[in-house]
Amino acid sequence: xxxxxxxxxxxxxILKEETIYAIKDQQAQHQDIRPLxxxxxxxxPDKIQTETQLLRLLSMSPLxxxxxxxxxxxxxxxxxSQDHLTKFYATTEEMKAENLDGLIITGAPIEQKxxxxxxxxxxxxxxxxxxxxxxxxxxHICWGAQAALYQHYGIPKRRYTEKLLGVFAQKVQHTHPVxxxxxxxxxxxxSRFTGIDEDALMAxxxxxxxxxxxxxxxxxxxxxxxxxxxxxxxxxxxxxxxQEYQRDRLQGQAVLPENYYIQNDPQKGIVNTxxxxxxxxxxxxxxxxxQRTPYDETKIxxxxxxxxxx
Numbered sequence: 001x002x003x004x005x006x007x008x009x010x011x012x013x014i015l016k017e018e019t020i021y022a023i024k025d026q027q028a029q030h031q032d033i034r035p036l037x038x039x040x041x042x043x044x045p046d047k048i049q050t051e052t053q054l055l056r057l058l059s060m061s062p063l064x065x066x067x068x069x070x071x072x073x074x075x076x077x078x079x080x081s082q083d084h085l086t087k088f089y090a091t092t093e094e095m096k097a098e099n100l101d102g103l104i105i106t107g108a109p110i111e112q113k114x115x116x117x118x119x120x121x122x123x124x125x126x127x128x129x130x131x132x133x134x135x136x137x138x139x140h141i142c143w144g145a146q147a148a149l150y151q152h153y154g155i156p157k158r159r160y161t162e163k164l165l166g167v168f169a170q171k172v173q174h175t176h177p178v179x180x181x182x183x184x185x186x187x188x189x190x191s192r193f194t195g196i197d198e199d200a201l202m203a204x205x206x207x208x209x210x211x212x213x214x215x216x217x218x219x220x221x222x223x224x225x226x227x228x229x230x231x232x233x234x235x236x237x238x239x240x241x242x243q244e245y246q247r248d249r250l251q252g253q254a255v256l257p258e259n260y261y262i263q264n265d266p267q268k269g270i271v272n273t274x275x276x277x278x279x280x281x282x283x284x285x286x287x288x289x290x291q292r293t294p295y296d297e298t299k300i301x302x303x304x305x306x307x308x309x310x
Contacts, residue, residue, distance in 0.1 A: 009069075009088055011052040035064035036101040036290055037297070039135075041092070041127065042069060043108035043144060048084070050106055053235045057282040063290055070095050072120040092127050096134070099300035101293040102286070103135045107142025107233065111157065111194040115150055125151050133301040136293035138227050139285060142192060145220070145229035149196055152227070153204050157194040163248075164190050165241065166258030167273055168232075170210040170218045177288040178219070178228060179209060181280050187259075187273040188232035189241055190215050196231070225292065228285065234278035238270055 006012070038058065044050040051069060058065055071089040105127075115121055128151045131138045140148040149155040167189050172182055188210075195216045201208070206229075209219040220229040233240070241257045245266070248254040262268035294300055 006088055009051070010048050010084075011055045014052055034295060034297075035066040036286065036293070037066050037068065037098070038102040038104065038286075039068040039070050039095055039100045040104045041106065041144075042071065042089070043106045045109065047071075047089075049240075050235075053237055053240075054104060054106075057235055057279060058286065060279050060283050061286040063286060065286065068095065068100070072123055074120045074123050092123060096127075096130055098134075099297050100131075100135045101137070101297075101300065102289045103131050103138045105138065105140045105144035105148065107144050107192075109143075111143045111146065111192055112159070115147060128152065132226065135226075136300055137225065137285065137289040139230065140228065141230045141235070142233055145231050146194065146196060148227065149201075149206075149220070149229060153200075153206065155200045155204065156197045158197055159194050160192075163193050163253075163255045164195070164215060165245070165255045166190060167241070167260050168212045168215045168218075168258070170212050170215070170232075172210050174207055174209050176207070176209050176221055177225075178221075178281055178284040180284050182277060186210070186277040188215075188218050188234055188277075189236045189260075189274060190218075190232045191236075191241060191244055192231075225288070230281075234274060234281050236274075236278075238272040238275075242266070242270060 040051065040054055042050050055067065058067065069089045070092055071085050073091045073093060105124075110118060118124070124147060128148055132152075138148075146157045150157065167187050169185050170188050171185050172179055198216055201217065201220070205223055207221045207223060208217045209221055211217045211219075215232070218230070218232050220231070221227065241260055245254055245257055256264065256266075258264075259273075261270060294302075
């Protein structure tokens with residue numbers, strides 16, 4: 001089954017060229033199957049790149065998915081045109097008029113700032129609280145995960161001495177529906193200046209699903225299956241870390257990505273070691289959400305979100 005996206009969205013052309021099946025929203029209106037409603041709150045600067053990465057992964061599922069792109073009302077994007085945002089993105093207030101089966105909150109390159117200094121922090125906190133009663137499952141990525149852990153559980157972030165950048169082996173710690181089919185060890189890209197307070201995490205009810213000694217926890221879940229926290233970037237494309245490294249290098253603050261370039265030499269190319277597990281992770285998340293979300297959209301949030309085990 002395809003994802004449902006606007007026919008003029010830039011990602012539609014890219015995915016078509018990759019032979020990924022997506023149908024236009026007009027076609028979907030003539031089908032009787034209720035698609036999953038998945039919202040994406042895109043906080044990344046290059047929104048077209050991020051939406052393409054996530055749509056590519058969501059399209060792996062055989063289920064029909066109605067994707068809603070969402071933007072913060074109180075923030076002016078410097079890297080994406082207002083025309084693009086107005087045409088393809090709804091505001092968070094418009095989003096709150098309905099329930100969602102799933103919600104993705106992306107990362108943002110602002111982790112060095114205190115949460116309270118972010119111009120849309122209050123709006124984001126409102127969304128995080130709303131999501132707990134109007135979404136079946138919420139996937140938080142990188143800074144989005146740190147923000148949600150802070151808001152929901154009071155877990156603060158911690159500043160690193162240097163940027164954590166590279167691809168790191170993660171060891172599975174617990175079975176969980178989103179890790180079905182995973183190897184005991186898998187790779188995940190990371191790109192951040194901060195981590196989370198692990199003592200505060202251990203004192204909480206949260207489950208660490210996968211971790212690495214260097215990166216700390218990589219995937220965390222709430223016991224009721226409502227919230228997932230991905231501290232890395234499984235959605236990243238092969239060249240995304242290279243683009244970040246080259247940008248940082250021009251600014252004189254480059255950290256060479258670990259375990260990324262062949263023989264640690266940017267001139268020798270890249271080996272993508274995480275793509276298969278990234279696809280499986282998002283596929284599992286969609287299917288787990290599908291199994292737990294009610295058919296009647298008005299009942300989303302009214303029934304207990306029960307975790308299904310492997």
